[in-house]
Amino acid sequence: MDEKYFAQKIEQKWQKRWAENKTFEVEINDGREKFYALEMLPYPSGRLHMGHVRNYSIGDALAWYKRLQGYNVLHPIGWDSFGQPAEQAAIKKGVNPREWTEDNINQMRQQLQRLGISYDWSREIAAHRPEYYKFDQWFFLKMLELGLTYRKDSQVNWCPKCHTTLSNQQASGGVCWRCGTQVEKQSRPQWFLKITAYAEELLSGIKEIEAGWAERVLTMQRNWIGRSEGAFVEFQIPNSRFQISNSEQQKNLEFGIWNLESVRVFTTRIDTIYGANAIVVAVEHPIIEHNFDNFPEAVKAKIEEIKIEKAKPTDYGEEIEKDGIDTGLKAVNPFSGEELPVWVGNYVMMEYGTGAVMSVPAHDERDFEFAKKFGLPIKQVVSGQWSAVSEGSKDQKTKSEDRATTDYGILVNSDEWSGKTSEEAKREMTKFAEENNFGKMATTYRLRDWGISRQRFWGAPIPIVYCETCGTVPVPFENLPVELPESAPFTGVGESPLAKVPEFVYTTCPKCDEPARRETDTMDTFVNSAWYYFRYTDPHNRELPFNPEITAYWMPVDQYIGGVDHAVMHLLYTRFWTKMMRDLGLINFDEPVKKLLTQGMVVGESYYSKSKESYVPPDEVKTVRDEKGKVVEANLKSDNSQVKVAVEKMSKSKYNGVDPDDMVMIYGADAVRIFALFAAPVENELVWQETGIDGAVRFLQRVYRLVYRWHKALVVSGQLQLSELNGELSQDARKLRQKTHQTIKRITENFESGQFNTPIAALMELSNALGDFKVEPKIASEADLFAVDEAIKSLILMLTPYAPHICEELWEVLTGSAKGILQSDEKFPVADEALVKADEIEIPIQINGKLRSRVLASPDATKEQLEMMALADAKIKEYIDGKEILKIIVVPSRLVSIVVKAQQS
RNA sequence: GCCCGAGUAGCUCAGUGGUAGAGCGCAUCCUUGGUAAGGCUGAGGUCACGAGUUCAAAUCUCGUCUUGGGCUCCA
Numbered sequence: 010m011d012e013k014y015f016a017q018k019i020e021q022k023w024q025k026r027w028a029e030n031k032t033f034e035v036e037i038n039d040g041r042e043k044f045y046a047l048e049m050l051p052y053p054s055g056r057l058h059m060g061h062v063r064n065y066s067i068g069d070a071l072a073w074y075k076r077l078q079g080y081n082v083l084h085p086i087g088w089d090s091f092g093q094p095a096e097q098a099a100i101k102k103g104v105n106p107r108e109w110t111e112d113n114i115n116q117m118r119q120q121l122q123r124l125g126i127s128y129d130w131s132r133e134i135a136a137h138r139p140e141y142y143k144f145d146q147w148f149f150l151k152m153l154e155l156g157l158t159y160r161k162d163s164q165v166n167w168c169p170k171c172h173t174t175l176s177n178q179q180a181s182g183g184v185c186w187r188c189g190t191q192v193e194k195q196s197r198p199q200w201f202l203k204i205t206a207y208a209e210e211l212l213s214g215i216k217e218i219e220a221g222w223a224e225r226v227l228t229m230q231r232n233w234i235g236r237s238e239g240a241f242v243e244f245q246i247p248n249s250r251f252q253i254s255n256s257e258q259q260k261n262l263e264f265g266i267w268n269l270e271s272v273r274v275f276t277t278r279i280d281t282i283y284g285a286n287a288i289v290v291a292v293e294h295p296i297i298e299h300n301f302d303n304f305p306e307a308v309k310a311k312i313e314e315i316k317i318e319k320a321k322p323t324d325y326g327e328e329i330e331k332d333g334i335d336t337g338l339k340a341v342n343p344f345s346g347e348e349l350p351v352w353v354g355n356y357v358m359m360e361y362g363t364g365a366v367m368s369v370p371a372h373d374e375r376d377f378e379f380a381k382k383f384g385l386p387i388k389q390v391v392s393g394q395w396s397a398v399s400e401g402s403k404d405q406k407t408k409s410e411d412r413a414t415t416d417y418g419i420l421v422n423s424d425e426w427s428g429k430t431s432e433e434a435k436r437e438m439t440k441f442a443e444e445n446n447f448g449k450m451a452t453t454y455r456l457r458d459w460g461i462s463r464q465r466f467w468g469a470p471i472p473i474v475y476c477e478t479c480g481t482v483p484v485p486f487e488n489l490p491v492e493l494p495e496s497a498p499f500t501g502v503g504e505s506p507l508a509k510v511p512e513f514v515y516t517t518c519p520k521c522d523e524p525a526r527r528e529t530d531t532m533d534t535f536v537n538s539a540w541y542y543f544r545y546t547d548p549h550n551r552e553l554p555f556n557p558e559i560t561a562y563w564m565p566v567d568q569y570i571g572g573v574d575h576a577v578m579h580l581l582y583t584r585f586w587t588k589m590m591r592d593l594g595l596i597n598f599d600e601p602v603k604k605l606l607t608q609g610m611v612v613g614e615s616y617y618s619k620s621k622e623s624y625v626p627p628d629e630v631k632t633v634r635d636e637k638g639k640v641v642e643a644n645l646k647s648d649n650s651q652v653k654v655a656v657e658k659m660s661k662s663k664y665n666g667v668d669p670d671d672m673v674m675i676y677g678a679d680a681v682r683i684f685a686l687f688a689a690p691v692e693n694e695l696v697w698q699e700t701g702i703d704g705a706v707r708f709l710q711r712v713y714r715l716v717y718r719w720h721k722a723l724v725v726s727g728q729l730q731l732s733e734l735n736g737e738l739s740q741d742a743r744k745l746r747q748k749t750h751q752t753i754k755r756i757t758e759n760f761e762s763g764q765f766n767t768p769i770a771a772l773m774e775l776s777n778a779l780g781d782f783k784v785e786p787k788i789a790s791e792a793d794l795f796a797v798d799e800a801i802k803s804l805i806l807m808l809t810p811y812a813p814h815i816c817e818e819l820w821e822v823l824t825g826s827a828k829g830i831l832q833s834d835e836k837f838p839v840a841d842e843a844l845v846k847a848d849e850i851e852i853p854i855q856i857n858g859k860l861r862s863r864v865l866a867s868p869d870a871t872k873e874q875l876e877m878m879a880l881a882d883a884k885i886k887e888y889i890d891g892k893e894i895l896k897i898i899v900v901p902s903r904l905v906s907i908v909v910k911a912q913q914s
Numbered sequence: 915g916c917c918c919g920a921g922u923a924g925c926u927c928a929g930u931g932g933u934a935g936a937g938c939g940c941a942u943c944c945u946u947g948g949u950a951a952g953g954c955u956g957a958g959g960u961c962a963c964g965a966g967u968u969c970a971a972a973u974c975u976c977g978u979c980u981u982g983g984g985c986u987c988c989a
Binding site (some may be wrong): 225228229239275278329331358362375376378687698706708714759764766767770772773774852895907 | 915917918919926927928932933936938949950951952953968969970983984985989
């Protein structure tokens with residue numbers, strides 16, 4: 010054993026040994042319980058960043074922990090290797106996307122191996138390889154059979170910078186999720202996956218995973234699905250012009266409009282229908298299109314104005330002023346018979362509900378604002394008696410003229426419904442509308458179908474052929490995969506590069522054998538990530554995406570770990586995919602991931618120069634820090650101008666990133682991993698500080714020195730029997746054993762509850778306790794050696810999930826076995842409850858809630874014993890002398906509380 | 915604006931009704947001319963604020979403030 014800890018040497022040695030012994034390769038083993046530990050697969054950008062390191066360190070700690078507990082652990086990795094950066098590189102540098110991607114994968118695989126992450130590399134997969142994307146295509150065709158894949162010519166979100174279409178999620182907030190460019194609307198034929206068919210199940214299925222997923226992720230998904238219960242109500246439009254073609258009628262049905270003599274609205278508050286003062290429709294609403302020519306000039310002008318306004322980029326967070334105009338059309342309220350004006354309004358969205366709302370200003374804030382602006386009548390139909398009841402509270406009684414009240418209440422001014430509660434009215438009025446055929450109960454969702462067409466080269470080709478005689482023809486299963494050509498002309502503009510590759514485009518129709526054209530769009534990369542971890546279970550299957558029997562053993566994932574940025578998109582798509590695969594009969598469960606852990610970002614200090622108007626690297630800045638390490642002043646070295654310091658997400662452009670490879674080179678993989686896990690709870694942000702990683706190294710050195718100090722004595726003593734030694738344990742040895750078992754208990758509990766930072770603190774305590782054990786190894790008694798042996802071996806086994814290399818090395822030193830911890834079938838230590846308990850504990854004694862004294866007692870002392878001890882205590886006697894004792898509360902092993910009558914003085 | 919979460923030592927966090935804790939960092943001193951040194955001792959907290967419940971509140975309840983995140987005309 011070297012006297013000093015040389016991280017590089019040890020790490021290389023064990024990485025080699027693990028690879029040779031195939032230590033982390035697993036197969037189905039019915040004798041052992043399985044555990045599937047999964048981290049989100051990386052995009053092969055070429056360099057690992059600290060976010061990756063954090064992600065994989067968490068997963069690896071868990072995988073090791075479970076292995077040490079005897080589980081059969083599947084811990085795989087692969088590459089999300091389709092996507093835009095490869096294509097950008099092709100456009101900019103003229104490289105081949107496939108070569109670029111393969112090079113990056115090779116580099117990153119080496120980086121991961123240098124970190125010593127315990128992957129089963131025999132299961133490595135990559136999305137861009139035909140053997141993988143063959144099954145993207147396979148699923149596409151299967152969904153076509155199920156009616157879950159369809160093509161529709163519709164408005165899509167188009168990013169003018171990326172030259173691609175985006176799903177709603179990817180265009181959230183009106184900007185491209187990738188580059189932040191304002192998204193435009195374009196009309197083109199697109200392939201969609203019918204995720205909305207599972208809207209209800211995606212929502213209700215949340216119940217099943219609630220316990221294992223972060224609440225905020227589920228809230229985001231719930232919001233995204235956006236279920237809303239209410240009713241459709243039909244308002245007749247007697248003066249609408251209705252001359253439409255069949256195809257238009259078809260389109261209208263799609264929008265949920267029965268015909269053009271009426272407007273269908275969706276409302277969650279049918280109980281407020283007597284308060285409707287207008288119908289407000291979106292500018293894109295068909296009734297506007299079809300009556301447009303008949304509208305007065307002023308109306309036409311306003312509609313055009315709103316359309317132009319809507320197409321303009323809007324600042325996120327900026328409130329848009331409500332605007333609109335009365336079209337002159339009239340609608341009839343089917344309940345009251347009242348004739349209402351039909352307005353167009355910029356605040357009504359064609360994409361949600363039916364694109365038309367009934368405006369009830371007294372009970373809806375947006376309608377209220379609209380009515381106020383245009384002087385429309387405001388009629389209260391739900392009594393706001395709640396505010397009258399709660400008088401005296403700060404919530405001043407508000408009059409209906411001041412504010413809309415959206416609370417439920419008692420109906421007024423609503424004919425025979427008056428006097429009913431909102432709940433009753435909603436139920437009964439919906440029923441009435443159904444019976445009279447002008448409405449029905451309805452549930453709407455905010456969730457839209459998933460548009461997967463991308464005008465890109467570097468993705469899975471959509472397996473469709475267009476034939477002049479046969480139309481749209483799916484590629485037969487036996488012809489899969491439809492392979493990407495070697496290369497294509499990459500210009501970065503216009504249509505998909507694939508469209509410019511004649512060998513790819515021109516083909517023959519699978520049905521009639523006549524010349525035909527291939528679909529040249531490729532699939533969204535989220536398709537790959539929707540099911541990749543099923544593939545890990547059976548990665549080399551050529552016939553099927555996976556063998557259902559094999560997958561049944563490994564799935565579902567027991568713990569999934571990744572960034573919270575995938576809370577909605579990836580995690581919703583993959584839940585959908587699972588339900589679809591269940592309906593295909595491939596699997597028989599509903600939710601793919603039992604537990605989800607979302608880690609926080611890795612951030613670092615950044616410096617922004619105001620004079621240069623750019624970020625500057627740290628070595629160009631001189632900082633003055635106070636004794637707490639906080640920056641009080643920062644200036645540019647070159648011209649002394651002021652520099653703004655911030656703590657932000659690590660990125661190259663901000664010069665605040667650190668390269669994991671550099672860190673591994675300087676400090677060793679074990680230290681880097683320890684720091685990544687120790688510095689903060691996994692869900693929180695992690696601030697990268699060089700001083701923190703120094704602490705991690707010092708800790709490992711302390712552990713190394715401990716073993717160095719004791720190893721000869723321990724190896725000589727060999728296996729000691731506790732039974733013979735029990736009586737000879739010194740007070741200190743007993744204390745050390747207690748600390749050991751307390752630590753085991755604590756760490757086991759921490760791991761089970763998903764805490765990764767606190768066990769390291771506990772291990773530091775244990776190593777400190779070992780350092781405090783002052784017996785010289787040479788003269789230590791057998792009993793001492795036993796206690797030290799137990800403490801050190803427990804320490805090493807519990808540290809293994811965090812710092813596997815050094816632990817394997819120290820284990821070899823202590824046991825002489827070169828096989829490695831796992832192959833020697835070592836197990837995570839189990840706490841002995843009897844030892845965890847202290848012999849004697851301090852019991853506080855309170856008088857009237859104030860701490861007055863303490864006594865030492867056995868943890869098993871009874872109530873009566875404790876009470877007696879308390880009353881016998883000298884200090885307590887003083888306090889209670891001459892006073893009446895009202896009550897004595899004794900909580901065994903916790904405290905004694907005495908209540909005395911206050912002295913009148 | 916709405917919905918969720920958080921606020922405990924310089925930092926990162928434990929602590930779910932019963933003595934306010936840990937690790938790191940920091941400070942003092944000591945040791946050591948051998949490659950990321952070690953050791954001793956110590957300081958540091960109005961548990962965000964206010965009220966309530968209780969013998970007893972960091973912990974439970976209500977309100978306020980601060981802060982992080984998500985949603986954003988969703989009818």
